[in-house]
Amino acid sequence: MKPFASRYLLLAAFSVLLVACQSKPVEPPAPAAAPDAYQQLEQNIASSELATAEDQLAALQAKSPDDPRLEQYQRQLAEAYLSRSQIVLQKGDVNAAATALSRARALMPKAPALTSGVNGAIAHARKAELDKAEAELKAAEARRTAKVIDPTVESTTIELNIRDSRQLRRQLNDIAADVAAFNCEVIVQVPRTDDYPWLATLLTKRVMKINPDFELQIQREIEKTEPAQMILKPAPL
Numbered sequence: 006m007k008p009f010a011s012r013y014l015l016l017a018a019f020s021v022l023l024v025a026c027q028s029k030p031v032e033p034p035a036p037a038a039a040p041d042a043y044q045q046l047e048q049n050i051a052s053s054e055l056a057t058a059e060d061q062l063a064a065l066q067a068k069s070p071d072d073p074r075l076e077q078y079q080r081q082l083a084e085a086y087l088s089r090s091q092i093v094l095q096k097g098d099v100n101a102a103a104t105a106l107s108r109a110r111a112l113m114p115k116a117p118a119l120t121s122g123v124n125g126a127i128a129h130a131r132k133a134e135l136d137k138a139e140a141e142l143k144a145a146e147a148r149r150t151a152k153v154i155d156p157t158v159e160s161t162t163i164e165l166n167i168r169d170s171r172q173l174r175r176q177l178n179d180i181a182a183d184v185a186a187f188n189c190e191v192i193v194q195v196p197r198t199d200d201y202p203w204l205a206t207l208l209t210k211r212v213m214k215i216n217p218d219f220e221l222q223i224q225r226e227i228e229k230t231e232p233a234q235m236i237l238k239p240a241p242l
Contacts, residue, residue, distance in 0.1 A: 043074060050081050055089065058082055059108070083112035090123050099130045152179035156187045156239045165204070165233045180235055181211030185219055187239035194226040195233045201225045204233065 042065055049058035062082060066075055086109035094102035106123050153176070154161035163180060166172040184191060191208065195201050205223055212221050 043078070046078055047081075050078070050085050053085065053089070055082065055085055055108070058085075059112075079112055083109045086112065087123060090127075094123065094126055094130060097130075099127060099134060102127050102130075150186065152182050154183045154187065154189070154237050154239060156183075160236050160238045162234055162236050165235060167200070167204075167233050177207050177211055180237065181208055181215060183237060183239075184208070184212050184221065185215040187237075189237040189239045190222045190224075192224045192226055192236040192238075193233075194228050194231060194236060196227070196229050196231060198227060200233055201227075204235075208235070 042061065046058055046061045046065065049055070049061065059082060062075070062078055065072070065078075069075070086105045090102045090105035090109060093105065102123070106127060109123075153163050163176065165176060180191075183189060193201055193204055193208075195204065205225070209221055209223070212219055
């Protein structure tokens with residue numbers, strides 16, 4: 006009887022324990038703690054979400070203006086903007102570099118020396134852009150006013166129609182205009198030696214008529230297998 010009673014009591018105890026376990030609610034795992042505002046700010050600076058970080062910094066400064074941590078984060082954000090300015094400037098985006106630099110300056114107004122190097126580089130890049138635009142404008146204007154040459158290339162070769170006197174006169178008039186306008190050196194390339202003097206004389210007279218003070222630089226080349234032509238080399242724009 007005793008073994009039977011012992012087994013009965015053990016079974017009863019196990020049943021009570023099982024019921025207790027089934028009735029006890031399972032507690033869900035505690036949620037991970039959300040990062041606080043300062044952690045979020047630091048994360049956004051590290052991930053280059055600088056505009057968002059700047060808004061967060063402004064909100065924290067309004068809420069806790071005396072918090073000593075804010076100065077550190079403000080400097081970090083300014084340095085991140087400065088780094089961005091340098092990176093985009095190296096890629097050639099001067100406007101984006103200037104924008105990022107202005108944000109860095111606004112965040113560190115008491116440390117202008119930190120931005121002076123990038124500021125100088127941006128100024129240099131802007132000048133280079135302006136110089137390039139001015140050169141392109143001059144070249145475009147020159148192309149519009151040139152008659153027979155492309156003043157942006159090293160030389161232009163014009164084949165002369167020496168069998169048609171009227172056409173030849175028109176060609177020489179246009180060549181003389183470009184020679185005087187773009188300070189061209191001239192090479193008269195002819196198949197026969199006798200062709201050079203009269204072609205050189207006709208061109209010289211026209212150039213002197215346009216500008217009597219022009220110092221015409223003219224050379225002769227004999228190319229027996231080539232037609233009569235003039236090679237014009239304009240001065241650099």
